Amino acid sequence: xxxxKKVFSGPYRRxxxxxxxxxxxEAAQQYALAGxxxxxxxxxxxVAGLARDPRERxxxxxxxxxxxxxxxxxxxxxxxxxxxxEEQASAARARGLASELDRRTLAEAxxxxxxxxxxxxxxxxxxxxxxxxxxxxxxxxxxxxxxMEAVFAHEQTSRQKASALRDGWSTFQAALANGDRAAAxxxxxxxxxxxxxxxxxxDARTSLLGxxxxxxxxxxxxxxxRLTVIGxxxxxxxxxxxxxxxxxxxxxxxVHAVVTTEGxxxxxxxxxxxxxxxxxxxxLSGSLPLAGEGVFxxxxxxxxxxxxxxxxxxxxxxxxxxxxxxxRGVDKGALYFLSAGEIAPRRAGGxxxxxxxxxxxxxxxxxxxxxxxxxxxxxxxxxxxGAVLPLQGDRITVGPAVxxxx
Numbered sequence: 001x002x003x004x005k006k007v008f009s010g011p012y013r014r015x016x017x018x019x020x021x022x023x024x025x026e027a028a029q030q031y032a033l034a035g036x037x038x039x040x041x042x043x044x045x046x047v048a049g050l051a052r053d054p055r056e057r058x059x060x061x062x063x064x065x066x067x068x069x070x071x072x073x074x075x076x077x078x079x080x081x082x083x084x085x086e087e088q089a090s091a092a093r094a095r096g097l098a099s100e101l102d103r104r105t106l107a108e109a110x111x112x113x114x115x116x117x118x119x120x121x122x123x124x125x126x127x128x129x130x131x132x133x134x135x136x137x138x139x140x141x142x143x144x145x146x147x148m149e150a151v152f153a154h155e156q157t158s159r160q161k162a163s164a165l166r167d168g169w170s171t172f173q174a175a176l177a178n179g180d181r182a183a184a185x186x187x188x189x190x191x192x193x194x195x196x197x198x199x200x201x202x203d204a205r206t207s208l209l210g211x212x213x214x215x216x217x218x219x220x221x222x223x224x225x226r227l228t229v230i231g232x233x234x235x236x237x238x239x240x241x242x243x244x245x246x247x248x249x250x251x252x253x254x255v256h257a258v259v260t261t262e263g264x265x266x267x268x269x270x271x272x273x274x275x276x277x278x279x280x281x282x283x284l285s286g287s288l289p290l291a292g293e294g295v296f297x298x299x300x301x302x303x304x305x306x307x308x309x310x311x312x313x314x315x316x317x318x319x320x321x322x323x324x325x326x327x328r329g330v331d332k333g334a335l336y337f338l339s340a341g342e343i344a345p346r347r348a349g350g351x352x353x354x355x356x357x358x359x360x361x362x363x364x365x366x367x368x369x370x371x372x373x374x375x376x377x378x379x380x381x382x383x384x385x386g387a388v389l390p391l392q393g394d395r396i397t398v399g400p401a402v403x404x405x406x
Contacts, residue, residue, distance in 0.1 A: 009034055019043070024050075028063075037071040041080060048083065058087055078116040085112035089125060103129060110138075120144050127151060132158070165191055165198075172204065179379050179388030182366070184208065211391035213405075217244060218360070218367040218390060220405040226331070227403070230338040231362030235259040237298060238271075248330045251275050251299035259290075259322065259338060266290045266308060266322045266338065275299040290322060302329035304336075357398035361387070371398045 015030030028043040044064035051057040061084040068076035089109035092102040110125035123138035124147075132155040139148035168191040175184035188208060191201040213219075216232020230244055237245035238256040247256070253273040260267045269287040270277040277284040278297040290296075293307045309321045319341025326334040337343045342361040359372045370387040371377040378397040379388055388396060394405040 038073060041068045041073060041076040054091060061087060081112045082116035082118060085109040123147060161194055165194055177382055178384045181389040181391060211393055215365045216362060220403050222403045226334040228336045229343060229360045229367050230336060231340055231367045232365060233261045235338060245336055247298060247302050249299060249301045251301045256298050264320055268296060303327050357401040358403060369396055375399055
């Protein structure tokens with residue numbers, strides 16, 4: 001009797017007619033009035049299957065799931081939850097999980113798969129999201145031992161990676177502050193290798209390399225003097241700003257002359273310049289050694305005083321030092337110190353009158369700075385111990401001596 005009563009009820013007859021006409025949404029409403037709740041869920045699922053617009057599909061699937069849950073229709077709950085999970089996950093993955101919304105969408109899909117009883121697919125989604133503990137739990141529930149072990153291995157690797165990044169970043173910051181820039185560079189390079197997608201590491205590395213000095217070359221201001229320390233050879237001089245010894249005079253060729261070192265000594269050569277080079281008043285032909293003290297002219301308007309200090313002489317340690325001072329020309333007062341060893345500017349000769357608290361030395365092609373006689377050194381206001389590899393913008397203070405690195 002109950003069946004006949006339902007069959008001949010108005011809502012049921014209207015629902016059947018509307019379904020036959022293809023008016024599925026209204027049919028679902030009439031089936032609900034007739035108490036045909038399983039049919040309501042079926043209709044919503046059919047609407048989702050026919051919908052072309054993703055939003056319409058999701059709306060129909062959510063309606064199916066909500067009705068199934070409200071009426072405690074367990075098989076239909078699983079069916080609707082599984083279909084909605086697949087829809088959500090497909091949409092999120094298609095966008096590459098590029099936004100927080102995508103991640104929330106995939107997390108919802110994982111919860112729906114768990115509701116549908118598909119723990120393995122739920123674990124897959126949780127693993128994509130990096131929620132490894134939850135993924136392992138889902139795999140364990142369904143007996144996916146291989147996947148569970150893979151998650152544990154990945155988690156261990158992730159923890160090791162995170163630990164390496166923490167240590168590397170800490171080392172980078174400390175080394176950058178204490179002047180061990182070679183260690184800082186090695187650390188930030190390793191951080192970028194481990195985590196190339198991390199913008200903070202990339203920006204830090206770009207900033208560091210942007211301040212890195214050319215090999216064997218340091219330029220700066222010490223007191224009121226322009227100072228250049230050169231530890232790489234040959235050292236070109238000329239009007240070209242890229243020359244190691246850049247001389248701003250129109251009578252100087254772009255690359256005018258060059259200083260080389262051989263057998264512990266220094267040699268000066270003219271590079272087919274237009275206005276020539278003169279050593280102690282005599283035109284320079286070929287390559288001649290620089291010895292003792294003297295003056296050489298570069299073109300018609302620039303004179304440089306030089307002084308060579310041999311090992312054991314004041315201002316040198318182990319290797320010879322060539323001190324140059326521009327005594328005539330646009331760059332008058334500029335000082336250049338050349339050596340593959342150690343330089344103490346005050347004692348280098350050539351008319352320099354600079355504080356001797358700073359010592360320069362060339363190590364592995366880089367010019368380092370350290371305090372003389374154990375005096376304290378401040379790097380950008382912070383006391384450091386040992387030699388410093390300077391960067392552009394550094395302020396290095398030892399006693400009254402203040403060097404601004406350019």
